[in-house]
Amino acid sequence: MQTLFDIKGKTVLITGGVHGLGRMIAEGMLRAGAKVYVTSRKADAAQAAEQELRSLGDCVALAADLATPAAAVALASEIKQREPRLHALINNAGKTWGAPLDQFPDKAWDPVFSVNVQGPFTLVRELLPALQAAGSQEEPARIINIGSLAGSVVERIGAFSYSASKAAIHHLSRVLAAEVAERHITVNVVVPGYFPTQMTAHIRKDDAEANKLIARIPLARLGHEDDIAGLCIFLCSRAGRYLTGTELYVDGGMSGCR
């Protein structure tokens, strides 16, 4: 009998779990006893991360550039060969593109939508058999899509295609949640505010910008590893089994306190 927040023995795939937010989630889930697959575009980075993460638990790192649907199909096929039952898919890999409006290039659309929207969709479609095999009415399989505050509220960060892609994954998640509920799979969006990763490095390296950002966060700090990992662990545990089609904000109050 699992305790309420237990995820021991569950198998989880986290795309892009080698760096940044995905790495924070991977470390938290490994510490909590899950078997975790992570991915990176770079084989050497994947290998190094696997070695480090194995000190925390059962981890496998795979190389996958999810910029094309074919790559998502290939990753899903590798996962299905290794794991006929997948308890959770966390679509975390994400790409952004920042430029002022007048110079924002057309080439900043396709690659951002490919990684942030189509990749997650293709992985969901291809991994349905493994998710379905792991889920039951009592304990459904979980899909968690990592969205963004910028996909829900207006953040003037010059990331036009990124913001639109995150709004798209928020809505797609609700559509998918309705579609797969009867297959005993839940779909939710975790919506981060600002966390200290490569994606926010440009803001953090400028003291004035960093201070302006902190001043806009009601809880007056960036997100920590425990904040994002804790929410994902909750969603994957028995305590999170009755949520689907929701957006959960982990943003220090940036959306809710406005």
Ligand SMILES: NC(=O)c1ccc[n+]([C@@H]2O[C@H](COP(=O)([O-])OP(=O)(O)OC[C@H]3O[C@@H](n4cnc5c(N)ncnc54)[C@H](OP(=O)(O)O)[C@@H]3O)[C@@H](O)[C@H]2O)c1
């Ligand atoms: N940091 C924040 O404050 C924040 C806020 C809101 C939402 N998010 C979301 O959180 C997620 C993780 O972002 P992050 O903050 O950790 O940024 P990050 O440090 O830039 O990491 C991006 C991640 O996506 C992976 N990735 C990028 N392009 C890829 C591709 N073509 N194929 C496969 N993987 C690819 C990267 O993997 P490799 O580099 O190893 O290949 C890396 O793990 C994203 O979905 C992002 O939109 C972050």
